[in-house]
Amino acid sequence: MTPGIDLQGTFVRALTDLGLPAGAAKTVWIPLPMVLMLIVATVSIFICVWLERKISAAAQQRIGPEYVGPLGALQAVADGVKLIFKADITPAKADPWLFIIGPAIVVIPVFLSFLIVPFGQNLVITDLGIGIFLWIALSSITPIGLLMAGYSSNNKYSLLGGLRAAAQSISYEIPLALAVLAVVMMSNGLSTIDIVNQQSQYGILGWNIWRQPVGFVIFWISALAECERLPFDLPEAEEELVAGYQTEYTGMKFGLFYVGSYVNLMLSALIVSVLYLGGWSFPVPVESITALLGISETAPVVQIVAASLGIVMTMLKAYLLVFLTILLRWTVPRVRIDQLLDLGWKFLLPIALVNLLVTAGLKLTLPGFFGG
């Protein structure tokens, strides 16, 4: 594997050449990728909302937002501005502290999880050794926020919504973690970079989805449940619970829940593309293309093209999955709470365990294919 472009190295070297001490140069670098990631995550909300509206509209033979910005692309911005200017009401008998902290606890871990999402060999904020584990850990903080929001609103619908959210998140965390574990076992590492590298040798044929089809389905279903997307949107089921834990929220606090859910959706799609669809790798390995064209793999032009291709590929795969979720939203009806728990505990959990066991067995018997 080539190291890819090392933005940090180049940046630090450029600053030290300008006469800055190495430590200071590194300090200047640190916030840059974080801010960039924050921007990427925020922009992805707008794209997701836009896609959601347009695809929903298309599926229902409507037009969707049209007048705000080109093709209605700025509708989400308009909605955000509206939410900011709305009155921010805290119900009189609510617990003010929990009420305020709730949405923040929902949103912050989701944004934090972007730390480990790689867009290229070196295009990641931190290549943590525990990578994917951090994501699982962070994603289980979210239900605490939801429970806080539901409890503190002092409203029966909110409480029910919060409880449902907690129950759902906890039950689906387990199959999710087991599906991830099978992938981790194959790539001998928790780091997202390692996971992608392990899949990217043979182009599209090497992607984990071929070796882990069951794991992919389990992961995707669990991720949808974690995001509270439509077949599993019980915590905010409008017809039963008004809006679940969001019932008493107004203004930007309400908006934060929306931001959280859309960023979470985007994040899950990104993680699926990293774990199962080869992350940033092109369907044909870049090395073979360069070999075919007879260019050196380490030439700067190739590096830049490969890096941008990687970002585009990651995004493309993620948005394809987002598209699938939106399509699924208009296809599958909402499950009942008992069906939801049935599906999680009685179906996904045993299958995830069997999948893990089979993967372990195959890893021992066919170490070449399943990562020895």
Next chain:
Amino acid sequence: MLNFLKQVGDYAKETAQAAKFIGQGLSVTFDHMKRRPVTVQYPYEKVIPSERYRGRIHFEFDKCIACEVCVRVCPINLPVVDWEFNRETKKKTLNHYSIDFGVCIFCGNCVEYCPTNCLSMTEEYELASYDRHNLNYDNVALGRLPYKVTEDPMVAPMREFAYLPKGAMDPHDLPKGTQRAGRLPKDILAEIEAEEAKKTPANAAAEEKSSS
């Protein structure tokens, strides 16, 4: 053991079936995405109401004989007919007439039964107001004619689905002069009249012959 295996097999079969059905559902949703939107962008474009549209009721004050038939046939006795008996002419004089469109169900019974045809249903459906009492129309308001969609310069009139030419699904950008499928009532009427006109002289001649 065999029983258990059978259970597992059945379970797997059910799962495969469920997956198949979800796949079918997805393909239906996906297929719908290819279809053109049928949206009529309301305040800028409006559908032309059909001839039989049952909109706000129009009332002609001078035709009304205050017989109160409309009140009797109304499912909720809604029209308010305020009349006085005029002893000199021995007739009722109508003072006021009103219908509250916040209560009316637009069933059209009053229109159907009015002996003097002074009630009719218009194509007006934009009755939104800030106060429900504004919907209580008196005889002046009831006498107003609605603005025709086709004459409104601010609005692009759109034909309803049944009035589109054969095969067309979208009312936008229709070529000029296209007609709806089937024959228009006015053509049929003209044809009938022409036939009758042809028949009448012959009939007259026949009658003359028989009488003579």
